Amino acid sequence: MAELAGSATHLRHGSSIGQPLTRRDGLLKVTGQARYAADNHPPGMLHAALAVSSIARGRVTGLDVEAARAHPGVVAVMTPANRPALALHPDDKASPFVFRMDLLQDDMVRYAGQPIAVVIGETLEAATEGAALLAPRYAAEPARTGLDEGEVFIPPMVGIGAPSEVRHGDVEAGLAAAAARIEAVYETPAQYHNAMEPHAIVAAWEGDRLSIDTPSQGLTWARDRIAGLFGIAVEDIEIRSPFLGGGFGSKGLIAGPQVLGILAARLVGRPVKLVLRREQMYGPVGHRAPTRQTLRLGADAAGGLTAIQHHVRTASSSFDDFFEPAGGVTHTLYASPAIVTTSDAVRLDTGTPMFMRAPGEASGSIALEGAIDEMAAACGMDPLEFRLRNYAEVEPTTGKPFSSKALRECYAQGAARFGWAGRPLAPRQMRDADGLLVGWGVGTATFPALMFQGQARAVLRADGSGVVEIGAQDMGQGAWTALAQIAADSLGLGIDQVEFRAGHSGLPDAGIAGGSAHTATAGMAIHGAGADAIARLAELAMADGRSPLFGAGNAGVVAREGRLLRRDDESRGETYAEILARAGLGEIEGRGTGAMDPAAQEHYAMHAHGAVFAEVKVDPELGQIRATRLVGAFAAGRIINPRMVQSQYYGGMIWGVSFALHEAAVVDPRSGRVMNANLGEYHVPVNADLPSLEAILVEEVDPHVNALGIKGVGEIGVTGSAGAVANAVWHATGVRVRRFPIAVEAVAGLAG
Amino acid sequence: MNRFDYIRPATVAEAVAAAAVPGSAYLAAGTNLLDLMKGGVMRPARLVDLARVPGLDAIEALPDGGLRIGARVRNADLAYDPGFARRFPAVAEALLSGASAQLRNAATVGGNLLQRTRCAYFYDPASACNKREPGAGCDAREGENRLHAVLGWSEQCIATHPSDFCVPLVALGAVVEIEGQAGRREVPLEEFHRLPGTTPERESVLAPGELVVAVRLPGEAAGFAGHARYVKLRERTSYAFAVVSAAACLRLEDGAIAEARLALGGVAAKPWRVPAAEAVLQGARPGAEAFRQAAEAALAEAQPSGENGFKIELARRILVRALTLAAAGTPERLPALPASPLASHSGVSLHG
Numbered sequence A: 001m002a003e004l005a006g007s008a009t010h011l012r013h014g015s016s017i018g019q020p021l022t023r024r025d026g027l028l029k030v031t032g033q034a035r036y037a038a039d040n041h042p043p044g045m046l047h048a049a050l051a052v053s054s055i056a057r058g059r060v061t062g063l064d065v066e067a068a069r070a071h072p073g074v075v076a077v078m079t080p081a082n083r084p085a086l087a088l089h090p091d092d093k094a095s096p097f098v099f100r101m102d103l104l105q106d107d108m109v110r111y112a113g114q115p116i117a118v119v120i121g122e123t124l125e126a127a128t129e130g131a132a133l134l135a136p137r138y139a140a141e142p143a144r145t146g147l148d149e150g151e152v153f154i155p156p157m158v159g160i161g162a163p164s165e166v167r168h169g170d171v172e173a174g175l176a177a178a179a180a181r182i183e184a185v186y187e188t189p190a191q192y193h194n195a196m197e198p199h200a201i202v203a204a205w206e207g208d209r210l211s212i213d214t215p216s217q218g219l220t221w222a223r224d225r226i227a228g229l230f231g232i233a234v235e236d237i238e239i240r241s242p243f244l245g246g247g248f249g250s251k252g253l254i255a256g257p258q259v260l261g262i263l264a265a266r267l268v269g270r271p272v273k274l275v276l277r278r279e280q281m282y283g284p285v286g287h288r289a290p291t292r293q294t295l296r297l298g299a300d301a302a303g304g305l306t307a308i309q310h311h312v313r314t315a316s317s318s319f320d321d322f323f324e325p326a327g328g329v330t331h332t333l334y335a336s337p338a339i340v341t342t343s344d345a346v347r348l349d350t351g352t353p354m355f356m357r358a359p360g361e362a363s364g365s366i367a368l369e370g371a372i373d374e375m376a377a378a379c380g381m382d383p384l385e386f387r388l389r390n391y392a393e394v395e396p397t398t399g400k401p402f403s404s405k406a407l408r409e410c411y412a413q414g415a416a417r418f419g420w421a422g423r424p425l426a427p428r429q430m431r432d433a434d435g436l437l438v439g440w441g442v443g444t445a446t447f448p449a450l451m452f453q454g455q456a457r458a459v460l461r462a463d464g465s466g467v468v469e470i471g472a473q474d475m476g477q478g479a480w481t482a483l484a485q486i487a488a489d490s491l492g493l494g495i496d497q498v499e500f501r502a503g504h505s506g507l508p509d510a511g512i513a514g515g516s517a518h519t520a521t522a523g524m525a526i527h528g529a530g531a532d533a534i535a536r537l538a539e540l541a542m543a544d545g546r547s548p549l550f551g552a553g554n555a556g557v558v559a560r561e562g563r564l565l566r567r568d569d570e571s572r573g574e575t576y577a578e579i580l581a582r583a584g585l586g587e588i589e590g591r592g593t594g595a596m597d598p599a600a601q602e603h604y605a606m607h608a609h610g611a612v613f614a615e616v617k618v619d620p621e622l623g624q625i626r627a628t629r630l631v632g633a634f635a636a637g638r639i640i641n642p643r644m645v646q647s648q649y650y651g652g653m654i655w656g657v658s659f660a661l662h663e664a665a666v667v668d669p670r671s672g673r674v675m676n677a678n679l680g681e682y683h684v685p686v687n688a689d690l691p692s693l694e695a696i697l698v699e700e701v702d703p704h705v706n707a708l709g710i711k712g713v714g715e716i717g718v719t720g721s722a723g724a725v726a727n728a729v730w731h732a733t734g735v736r737v738r739r740f741p742i743a744v745e746a747v748a749g750l751a752g
Numbered sequence B: 001m002n003r004f005d006y007i008r009p010a011t012v013a014e015a016v017a018a019a020a021v022p023g024s025a026y027l028a029a030g031t032n033l034l035d036l037m038k039g040g041v042m043r044p045a046r047l048v049d050l051a052r053v054p055g056l057d058a059i060e061a062l063p064d065g066g067l068r069i070g071a072r073v074r075n076a077d078l079a080y081d082p083g084f085a086r087r088f089p090a091v092a093e094a095l096l097s098g099a100s101a102q103l104r105n106a107a108t109v110g111g112n113l114l115q116r117t118r119c120a121y122f123y124d125p126a127s128a129c130n131k132r133e134p135g136a137g138c139d140a141r142e143g144e145n146r147l148h149a150v151l152g153w154s155e156q157c158i159a160t161h162p163s164d165f166c167v168p169l170v171a172l173g174a175v176v177e178i179e180g181q182a183g184r185r186e187v188p189l190e191e192f193h194r195l196p197g198t199t200p201e202r203e204s205v206l207a208p209g210e211l212v213v214a215v216r217l218p219g220e221a222a223g224f225a226g227h228a229r230y231v232k233l234r235e236r237t238s239y240a241f242a243v244v245s246a247a248a249c250l251r252l253e254d255g256a257i258a259e260a261r262l263a264l265g266g267v268a269a270k271p272w273r274v275p276a277a278e279a280v281l282q283g284a285r286p287g288a289e290a291f292r293q294a295a296e297a298a299l300a301e302a303q304p305s306g307e308n309g310f311k312i313e314l315a316r317r318i319l320v321r322a323l324t325l326a327a328a329g330t331p332e333r334l335p336a337l338p339a340s341p342l343a344s345h346s347g348v349s350l351h352g
C-alpha cells in the first residue's frame, strides 16, 4: 500500500490544479456573510476594552480603578492585582519561537501602547469609557527610540534561527582588487502590518474548556500556546478562524491582546469580545523593525562582482528577541567570490518586532537592489545587464545548485514586456509630454521556498464524494480555493464533489500560514492524504475477485473522475462508490503529511525568483513621485491557481511601491509613541498611487522542492519591486535617495 | 459611556440658543469632530446637530453674480455643482483634492472651515499641546514637525490649518456669514482664522456658540474663472493633506495681469493670502520671472519652525506652478487628478 501511495496511482487528468478558479468564498465575502471573529456574539457576551500605556518605559504607579468600576455598565476592571492566574509566566521563553507577552504580569511598562488594564463592560461604549477613566499615572524613564541609542550588540541569531553572520570568501581582498567600488548606507523605517481586520477575539469558557473565535495564521501553534499559558489540555481548546482580514505575519502567533481577551472572559465568567482599536495595533502585535544597512561592493573591469559586504543594524525590544534578517537576500542573489553579511542591534522601548510580509527580504532587498544599481552605474553598465553579468548559477554562499531557477527567463520576459531595451544609461534623460521626469528601474525578486510540517485527512464517502480536512488558514490569499483544488485532484474528484474543511483547530495541524509556505505544506499534506485514501481504496478493489481491478497489482490503477481504472487497460474500472459498497464500507480514510525533504534540502538551494521593472514619473521641482508602470515576472514552481497567484504578486508589488514611496511609522523620539497610528496618516498606496500592474507567471518545473513542485508566492512580490521603484526614481532624477520612504524634499533637492 | 447632550434643533435660532450653553459644539458631518471625541481630544458636553436645521444646505445665486453657499452643503455636492465649478474652478479643484471621495460626500462647508489642525501632538492627549490645553507647552516644537508651519507661527504653536477648500476661497475674497445670539455678522474669510500668538486654542473669530451659516463668494470673484487653479503637493497621489499648496487666480487684460489673487495652504494656521505677491504681479506680463518674484515676495517672511525649512522653497515653487497653470488658462474639464502636480497639462510648459 505504501508502495502504491508512492507510485503514480495518483495521476491527475482534467485536474483542478492550474485552473484560474475564482475565490470559492468570494460570494460570502462580498455579500457580508463571511463571519469574521468579531462578528460573533455568543449569548451573554461582554465587551472588553484595553487601556494602554502612553509612556514607553517605566512603571504604572496608579490607576483610578474605582472611577472605572463605578461607571455605569462597567462589569470589571482587570489589572495586575486581579488578573486570573496563569500556568506559565508570560515572560518565560521555552524556545526562540515563543515570544514574551504583556499580560498584566506586573506594573512595568516596556513600550508605548502596552496593555496596562482591561475594562469589561455590558457595552463597548461602557468598557471604552471605563478604560478612559483609569487615567493612569506613571513613573517614566527616558525612552530609547533610535538606532544609535543604547548598547550595540551582536545578536546570536537573526530572524528565526538564521546566523547573524555569514562569511564566504575574503571581502577585503575582493574590494582591494576591484576596479570600481561603492559604499552606501540605506535606511528603512519601522513599519506596521496594518491588516484591514484588527486583532479580535471572542472567548468563552465552560469550566476548563475554552472556545475561541480569533483570526490566526497558525491555529495549532495558537492552541498550544494558549494551553501552555492556561495549563489546560489542547483538546479542551477550540479555535475557529475561517477568515482573516489580512495578517501579513502579525497574526502568525497568538498575540498578547488576544490572550487578554481570554483572561477577561475567565475573570468575569462570561464570554468576552475584545477588538483592538486601530491605534492599538501599533504596539503589542508586532511590526517590522527599522534598519540601517551599510553595503560595500566591488566589481572588476568587466562588471563582475568581486565582493559584497552587507552590514545590518536593527533593533529589537528591550525584553525579547526578533532581529530583522535583512542580510539574507545577499546570500543567494548575486554571484561573488566574497560575500559577508553581519548584523548588530540595539534594544529599543518598542513592542517586539515580528515577521512582517517578507521579513528581512523586504528591507534587505531594497538596500541590496539599490547598491547593485549603484555598482552598475559605477561600472557604466545597464543595471539589467549588470545583474545578468553577476547571475548566480549556484547559491553563492553555499555552492549548492538551485533546485530550479528560471530567473533568466524572468529577466527576459519581464524586460521584453516592459520594453526595457533602449533605456538611456544616464539618469534624468527621459521626460513625458508634460515635462515630468521619467525613470526606469529594475530589481530582482527572491524568496526562499520553505515548508513547515502539516497533516491532513482525506475521506472517500459511500456516495463517491470526498471530504478533506486540514486546519489551514485563509488570510485572504485564497487558501479556501487553492487547497480545495489540490484536495480535488488528490482524490481524483471534481472540486464540487469534495467538501473541503479548514480554519478550525480541531482539524489536522496545517502548520503556520506564513513564510510563503502554506500552499506547499498544506498542499503536500492534502496530496498525501488523498493519495493514501485512494491507495486504500485501490487495495480493496484489487484484492476483490468481483472487481474489474482485481489483480491489477503491478500495472497499477489510476484515479480519475470518481473512478479507479486499470492503468494497462483504462476500459476496465469502477466507481469509488461501487468499491465501497461491495466492501460494505461507509467510507475510507487516508492521512498525509507535508514537510520539507531533508535530503533534497541538503543538496539544493530552494528559492523562488523574479524580476520587476518599474517606471516612475517625478515632478522635477516639487518632488512628487508616482509609479506609473510595474511589470513583474516571477518563477515559483508549480502554480496551483494562476488567478490567486497573480493577486499575490500584485499585492506584493503594491507593497513594494508602498515600501519605496509611502510607508513609515513616525515615532516621537522623546516619548517613543507612534504619532501616525491611523490609516489616514500612516500612508499606504491608495488607488490613485497604483501603477498599471502586470505579473507574468514564468514557467518553472521544480522536481526537488516537493512532489507537487510548489514554491511560495505570498511574499516574493514585495522583494525586487521596492528596489525597482527606488532605482527608477534615481533614473528619473539623478538623485539617489537611500532613506525610505523617499521624501518629496529629497527628490526636489531640498533635504537639509 | 461618555455622556453628552445631543440636541437636534429645528431652526437656526434654536441652534444658536442651544449652543449658548458652555461646552457645546456644533455637529456637522462629524468627520473631524467625532474622531476627536473618540480620541479623547474634544469632550463637548453638548452636541448641537445641524442635520435638520433648514436653510443651511442651499447654493444660491446672488444679485451681484456671486454665490451664497450654505454651511451644510456637502463638499462633493458643491464641487460637482456645474454652475459653481464653472464660475469658481479653483475652488472646485481644491475641494476635489481634499480627503477621499467618501469623506467629501459627507464633509460640509462649515466643517471644512472649522476643522482642527492635523498636528499629531494635538491628537495625542498624552502630548503637551497649547492648543488642546492652554499653557501645557508644545511638543511639536522639538518633535516631529516636518509638515508644520513656516508662516505666522508662534513659540506657543506651530500648527497649520489643513483645509484645501479655504485656500482659493481666501484668495477670492470669500465672506463668512455668522449667526450668534446677538444676531448676524459677516467676516471676510481672510480675517476668520486667527494666528496662534499666545492663544493657539482660539482658532477663529467665532465667539463660543456662534454658528457659521454660509460662505459667500462675491460676484467679481467669478471674473477670475478663466485663469484659476489650485495645486497641492502631497506625499501620495490622493487622500493626503497638503505638504504645501497654492491657489492662483488671474485676471488678464491685453496679455498682462490686471489682477492676481493668490493664497498658500499648508504653511500657516490659516489659509495664507499673499497680498505682497499679488501686488508684484499687478500689471506684469505673465512669465517665469514675474512668477518667481511673486513667490519670493509671498514667502519673504517665512521661517522654519523646526525640521521644515524645505517647505519654504517648496511653497515658492508651488506658487510658481499654480501661476503658470493659471496663466495657461483654466482647462475645460478638471484633470482626472485634481490639483495634482502629476496631472496631465498637455501643452503647458511647466518644467525647466
Ligand SMILES: Cc1cc2nc3c(=O)[nH]c(=O)nc-3n(C[C@H](O)[C@H](O)[C@H](O)COP(=O)(O)OP(=O)(O)OC[C@H]3O[C@@H](n4cnc5c(N)ncnc54)[C@H](O)[C@@H]3O)c2cc1C
Residues within 6 Å of the ligand: A680, B025, B026, B027, B028, B029, B030, B031, B032, B033, B034, B035, B050, B071, B097, B098, B099, B100, B103, B106, B107, B108, B109, B110, B111, B112, B113, B114, B115, B116, B162, B163, B164, B165, B210, B211, B212, B213, B239, B240, B241, B242
Ligand atoms: C482622513 C482624513 C483626511 C482628510 N483630508 C483632507 C484634505 O486633504 N483636505 C481637506 O481640506 N480636508 C481634509 N480632511 C478634513 C475634512 O475636510 C474635514 O473633516 C471636514 O471638512 C469636516 O467637515 P464636517 O462637516 O465633517 O465637520 P465636523 O467634523 O462635524 O465639524 C468640524 C468642526 O467644525 C465645527 N462646525 C461644523 N460646522 C459648523 C458651523 N456651521 N458653524 C460653526 N462650527 C461648525 C464643529 O463643531 C467641529 O469643531 C480630512 C479628514 C480626514 C478624516
Ligand code: SF4
Residues within 6 Å of the ligand: B117, B119, B120, B121, B122, B128, B129, B130, B131, B132, B137, B138, B139, B140, B141, B156, B157, B158, B159, B200
Ligand atoms: S503645534 Fe500647536 S497644535 Fe501642535 S502641539 Fe504645538 S500647540 Fe499643539
